[in-house]
Amino acid sequence: MRKTNYLDGSWNFGIDPKNKGESESWYTGSIPNAISVEVPHIWQREGDQFVSYNGAAWYERQVKIENLSQHHDYYLCFGAVDYSCRVWWNGQFIGEHEGGFTPFEFNIPSTLIKDDNQLSIRVYDYEANAEIPIGKQGSWYTRVSGIWQSVKLEVRAKTFIYNAFVTPNIDQDSLEISSFVTGEINESTSINFVIKGHSLRDEQWGDKESISGTLEMVETTLPIFQEANNLTHFKTILNVHDMKRWSPETPYLYEIEVTVESKGKVDSYQTTFGYRKVEQKNGRIYLNNEPIYIRGALDQAFYPDTIYAVPSVEYIQKELQAAKDMGFNLLRKHIKAELPVYLYWADRLGMLIWAEPPNYVKWTATAQKRFVKLLNEMMIRDYNHPSIIIWSIYNEEWGLEWDLEFDIEKQDHVAKLFDEVKRWDTSRLYCDNSGWTHVKTDINDHHRYFALPEQIKEWENDLDEYVIGQCERNFVTGYQSNGEPLLISEFGMWGLPSIEKLRNYYKGKEPWWFVNQGDGTHQDDYKKPTTALVNHSKFGIREALGDLENLAVSSQKRMFRGVKSLIEEMRKRPQIAGYVVTEFTDIEWETNGWLDFMREPKEEFNRLVDFNGPTCVIADISNRNLWSGESTNFDIVVVNDLAHLREVTIKWEFVDANQQPYETLNGEIHFNMNDETYWKTEDGIYITVPAVSNSEFAQLKLVLISCGQVVASNVEEFTFTNKHAFQKLDSTVYVHHLPQEFSNQLVNHDIEVTSELEKDVIVVTDHLDAEIFTHIHTGGHAIFLAEAGDHLEENGHYPFRELPPGESWPRASSMNYINTEWFNGVPFHPEVGWEGSELFPDYVIPFADYKKEGTKRTINMFGSPRLAEESNVLAGYFQGWLGQNGGSIVHHRDGKGSVLIITWKLINQYGKHPIATQLLNKLIMKVKGESIYEN
Structure with a gap:
């Protein structure tokens, strides 16, 4: 029988920045300046110079073999090495491999096997990685390099089982069992199997009876198994009855052991599988012939210490249970080849998986070849996992250079690859290009980012008029929707984490990723945690939100409020077959996780099942701000x-x-x-x-x-x-350049309006012309209703930035905040909630430089941080880690007077909207007060 010796543990490790190790034969001796590390090993975990190091590195250890056998072969097996490696055994080269995510192995020549052996491995991770599958490591987050999965030495018979595939057919009560065998096959060679119950969740489970049988040799191969050279295919169709079906609620797992006996030597291979069926029809995904609504979360599977490798089995179990407790039934493993042990526990605990290969960046023939090879290897490795019900091929055209809609060559490539993967494995669904324009797909999915409550109407319209109302718009010309299930497979909002908890977790230090480890496309200020440390004391943020810990609480409350409404709007619409929220956990600087990076729940997230559970009760509300x-x-x-x-x-x-x-x-x-x-x-x-x-x-x-x-x-x-509880104001208002209806509403609310511009009156206007500036410079005060922003006829010298309208990933990271103490008596949350509905600004005064998307190019625009320093910011806006700042209520000194600029939508809402009415009354009441300048 096969014997396994795991080689995980202590190894010697050293980098080779001059790439001279091979020419100097480091594989025959020791590695210069080596340190001891634990394999599996990601060298970025060592910190300091290793975090950003790319290039060559070496691993070395001694391997002791007891009871040497001349009748067996020795195989050196790797779970995965990123990215390429060359391997020496006792100073002799035995093989090389390219590809950072899937298993490979080398047969060690028998002449090299000794009692005591030296194993040397040179790993190389390329700095220029645009043409290799990388996923998000190094492009968005910390790079991953090294022997990052397990290494083992297996002793096998000369003839052995290479792998086995089990394909259930619940409609015909059958299993197709295939196994590939390497080595000599003769008339005496027999291939047998035994199937028995394996587990139900965390309990062992087994039928009293097992199923056994024999596999017969066939001439054909499986479509998925393209490299079947020197392998012999054995197969059978097994009729089964009363086999228990796998589902998230009842995740029954079976195990199969396939054995080969040849020349008196026996080898066996074990794997688990589930008896289940997946299909799509009638606009729904079906599991075991029953429709299933997808409640999923994007899971990029990065970890605070171990980066790309999960810390332990217990960690996996806890994480999967947390996902189920939050109401999820699916995790979308985002452009990462998840570890087999994680998939095993997803099988066992009943969590559906949407799998997805790591992307490349540059469209070249070499990159495509590497990518297709990786996808095939992943599908072979993970074939028997019942939890995987969907495979993506591409995500958002990453690797297709974002022009699939216009490039026929790429459309043909995607269409052919879709047909190919469906031929490889008919038991799953496939998404050709997740979230963006489709060619051929089983799922019509969309990636749609909106910030709520601010964009509630836009979100409703997007769902009704685009996602549901125009399914065909999500396909390239020449292809069309055929009633595939509609899913929103990315959406979400940010909730900043506790910096104090992060520092405590990292033993009093700021983590290395506070300096963003992504490439140049992710160096915006709001994507850098260090920005928050600088900007917290600026722009009225501290006055509105308190210290960084209180700010994090407010940010997480906003996130909860937003994702709750995003999901509820989808669940109100039965045409939508499910969703996948971005995302399960925070990853380094990206903080839209429902759990923080340490896998701790965020504020108010004990109520997630209210809207993310299997059964929900939802109020369909059009107006949340009501008068008595x-x-x-x-x-x-x-x-x-x-x-x-x-x-x-x-x-x-x-x-x-x-x-x-x-x-x-x-x-x-x-x-x-x-x-x-x-x-x-x-x-x-x-x-x-x-x-x-x-x-x-x-x-x-x-x-x-x-x-x-x-x-x-x-x-x-x-x-x-209470409409009748407003305090009567003793200020007189001069209304300038505003509709008569607005003036009438002021009068209706007991505000004295004059037609004479006198020194002591307060000007309310949307028109900062010379007359009004003269009034301000000589000691007067004005409230500038600047909600029209760039469309104002007279904006004085104040710049405005339009916030991204419609679907916007950056805006989904944003927050509108307000100084509730200054507006005491008006029901405001510091992170403005539904009380701001219909009032939220479309424009802010920019305090940071920003980019404006033009028709032909992106335009760099300038912010005005000096204006913030000269003013008191009473309400404002930021994105992500307190970047891309702007002010929405700003009181600015000008001459001997002042102007209070507000971009909230008040002109048509005053007198009708309770909060708008109170807000403007408060501004009129306090605009003259010197206290408005206090910081």
Whole structure:
């Protein structure tokens, strides 16, 4: 039988920056200036010079072999080495390999085998890596180089099992079993198999009876197994009955052992598999002939210490359980060949996997060849994992140089490769070009990044008018949608982590990746954690959000609020077959994870199942900011992916900020789901807002009950405002260049409006012309309603930056913040929430240089940090790590007076929107006060 000696552990390691090790025969002696490292090993983990080192490096260790056998062969096996390697055994070259993600092995000549042996390996990772599959390592995050997966020495019989493939067919109650054998085959050679139960989640499981049989030699090979030279194919079709099906809820795993006996020597090969079926039809993904709604998370699988390698089995188990606890049923392994041990535990614990090969960058014949070879190797390695139900080929045209829509050669390449992979493995679904323009695909997926609440209307319109309403727009000319499932396979928002927790984790130091390890395309200020350390004390950020720890809490609350609404809008629309949120965990500088980089949950994320669980109750709300006495109604949506629901009750009530219920705002809704997956009320809840003292936050609480058990719950945010509780202002206002309706609304709210521009009046205008500047310079004050930004006819000397409209990855990292202390009495969150709905600015005053996308080129635009230094920033905007800063409420000294610039949308909302009305009243009340300048 086969024997295995793992060579993980202590090795000698040294870099070879002059690439002279081979010419100086380092493989015959010791490595100069070597250090001791633990293999599996990623040399960037050593820190300092190793983090950014590319080129040659050497590994060396002694291998002791006991009980030498002349009747067996010795194979040196590698899980993966990044990127290429050359190997010497006892000073003799035995082989080389290129490719950083998949297994390979070398047969060591018997003449080289001794009791004590020296193993030397030269690894080379290329600095110029555009034509090799790399994924995001080195391009977005820390580079990965070295012997990063396990090494072992196997002793095998001369004739042995190379691998085995099991293909279930649940419709015909059968299994196709194939195995490839290397070595001499004669009439006495027999290939047998035994199948038995393996596990159910974390418990061992096995039927009392096993299934056994014999494989017969066939002349054909499997389409997926292209390099079958010197291998013999054995196969059978096995009829099975009552085999338990694999699913996320019941992840039954079977194990198969295939043995070959030849000339009295026996070799065996074991693997696990699941009995399941995947297909797409009727706009849905089906698992085992039942529709399944995809609730997925993007998982790039980088780790705070071990970078690309998972720290332990226990770590995997904890991570997968955390994903299930948050409501996910799928992880999209983003452009990374996940470790086999991770996939095994995904199989075992019931987590669906969307697999994806690492991309290359430059479109060349060499790059394509390497990429296709890697994809084939990954699909061979991972064939028996039932958890993998989808394979991507490309992601967002990475490697296709982002012009697939216009390049027929690339379209042909993608179409042919799609057909090829479907021929290799018919048991899975395939996505040709995830998220962007499709050619031929099983899944019509989109990558759509929006920031909510700011862009709620844009998000709704994008789903209705583009994703659902124009499916064909997501295909290149000449190809069309054929009713494939619609998925949003990337979306999300940022939530900054606790810097204190990061420093504690890294033993009091800032991690190396605080200096962004990505390439030149990821050196924007907002992608650098060091930017936050510099900018926190600027632009009114500290005054609004507190220290960096409080800021992180606010950022995470904003993220929760945003992703909750993003997902709920998708789940309201039954035409959408699922989603994959960006992303499962933070990775270095990219902080849109639902867990931070240390795999700890973020603020309020104990409520994730409210909207990400299999059953959800959702309020369809059009207006969250209400006046006392105002009546409104909204629908209730119930989505049910899993549990069978019939008679159900929804209990609802409104509570105030202290969780005290409003007496008249509660009720129950009774209905029968009849096991449907989607149900929507018509005008399910009708309320009249009660009298409140001033203006306050309120919440709607929903509870879904079936058979006496709480099945789902949810909480929605509102504000209630008393229209008659406004403080009468003693200021007189001069309205300049604004609609008469606006002036009428001021008068309706007891604000004195004059037609004379006198020194003591406050100007409210959207037109900073010479007359108004004269008033300001001589000691007057003006409120500049600058919501039109670049479209203002007279903007004085104030610059404006339009925030990215529509779909925008950078904007999804952003936050609008406000100094709540200065606006005391107005219900604002420091990270502005739904109270800002319909008011959020489209423009800010830029404090940082920024880029404006033009029709033919990107234009570099200038910010005005000096303006921020001269002013008091009362509300502002930033992206990511407090970069790309701007102000949305800025009070600026000018001459003997001042101008208060606000880009929030107030002109048409004043008097109608409770928060807009209070906001402008507060500005009028305080614009003259010197306290406005205090920092």
